[in-house]
Amino acid sequence: MRGWLLGGYIGLMGCLGGPVMALELSAVGSSAAAPLYSKWAASIQKNGGHTLKFDPAGSAKGIESAKGGKVDFGATDALPPAAELTKAGVIAFPTALTAVVPVVNLPGVKPGQIKLNGEVLAKIFSGKIVEWADPAILALNENEKVPSRPIKLVVRADGSGSTFVLTEYLSRMSADWKGNFGAGFSVKWPSWAVQVKGTAGVAASVKATEGAIGYVDFGAVVESGLVDVRLVNAAGKAAKASVSSITDAVLSSAWQTKGDFDELLINRQGNNAWPIVTGTFVLVPKVLDKARGDVLAEFFVRGFMNGDAAVSSASFVKLPDQVKGKATGALSQLRDKSGNPFNMSFF
Incomplete structure (x- = not known):
């Protein structure tokens, strides 16, 4: 045993x-x-x-x-x-x-090529950044060619744990997001966002929409062949969602030490840690x-x-x-x- x-x-x-x-x-x-x-x-x-x-x-x-x-x-x-x-x-x-992973559909962009941080991601999902060639995105990707396209948001219409975890992360990264949207299983998205049900719905919509950004669980990235982004973590490193970066986020948590599953695994310390676990x-x-x-x-x-x-x-x-x-x-x-x-x- x-x-x-x-x-x-x-x-x-x-x-x-x-x-x-x-x-x-x-x-x-x-x-x-x-x-x-x-x-x-x-x-x-x-x-x-x-x-x-x-x-x-x-x-x-x-x-x-x-x-x-x-x-x-x-x-x-x-x-x-x-x-x-x-x-x-x-x-x-x-x-x-x-993990919750932002995914995109941009011509010529490969998985893990685009880098974002929490503040910029909050501005994208709040509708304050509406173009991929926005200076804030370009500044994070100085050595990458980011296509000039309008940003098209794809979000969950149903009450979703992925939405809760993403919006909790955005609330921690952006005071503006926290004050205007907050965290929850459902939030009031910008009116022009495409709202779909289920993980599969987001994956399909992102794949079908050039310029799209959405969010899915780690499994959907793998199984649907989606293009994920890297995110700047608490250590200031651009992390990519992976088995090791997801595991790293839990190893020093109260899950491991106390069995306290209430603790959110968001923006955990660690050079390799994915910030939305x-x-x-x-x-x-x-x-x-x-x-x-x-x-x-x-x-x-x-x-x-x-x-x-x-x-x-x-x-x-x-x-x-x-x-x-x-x-x-x-x-x-x-x-x-x-x-x-x-x-x-x-x-």
């Missing part, structure tokens, strides 16, 4: 129960995370005949549904405050790492039906123990082992209606 998981098992290794009829788990939320949970579901389907029905309706819907007890779990790319979740009787933990999270009602809770626990334990290949193939970044241990500890807080923990021994 792996050391990182042992702490989550203490007190939970009771006798195995009898066979459980195949169940269909229900979930809703992050469109970006849908492929990951689909891959993890293959494991429980193989081992017990259980299945997962996942509605990729966006992070805001995932949070709302989990808090209302309407699904077995909600999926989100940004967490509400811990006090809010406690009041709603919900526990939360990450399952993988990802987040987890993809699940929210689970703390009290569950016995049979469903056992299946749900199995789903996530199998995912943590054997799911790293699925995490990578879904273009997410695996949690460091110590963070997996903290997440498993959160999962161990689930109880059935008699106050008993769920079985977490499947191997």
